[in-house]
Amino acid sequence: MRFAARVHVTLKRGYSDPEGETTARALKGLGYCVLDVRVGKVYDLSLEAGDEEEARRVIEEICLRLLANPTKDDYSFELRGVA
């Protein structure tokens, strides 16, 4: 079966996010009432797996091994089957 996963990897609270701070400053400079910006990555993966449970297990493992650094990143994902 084919699955599509959208994975979010964001910095944990407490970690400085210079890109987010710069973006917030730029937006305030343009006159927007923005209070805070945090920047992260989104990965759109398509993968083959036997069933949804296996797909979840694989994505979880991929997050921990490659996409996120568990020391400084939070991650989450949504999974859906693809026809």
Added chain:
Amino acid sequence: MRFAARVHVTLKRGYSDPEGETTARALKGLGYCVLDVRVGKVYDLSLEAGDEEEARRVIEEICLRLLANPTKDDYSFELRGVA
């Protein structure tokens, strides 16, 4: 009122995504049945706006002016009110 917006900025289909290709290759090398990976950015913004309609208008404008390059990027966002 305070709002939280999650904005996704991803490369349009057809644009080469070297980071996604490298990630896919690395995952295949680790033995995962990954077919494709595309990488984008996620922005978590908090902002002040009079109502939801105004917040939507502001986020749309922010996407077009600063966060996305309409030539090469797709963007989408979810908005929710914050207590």
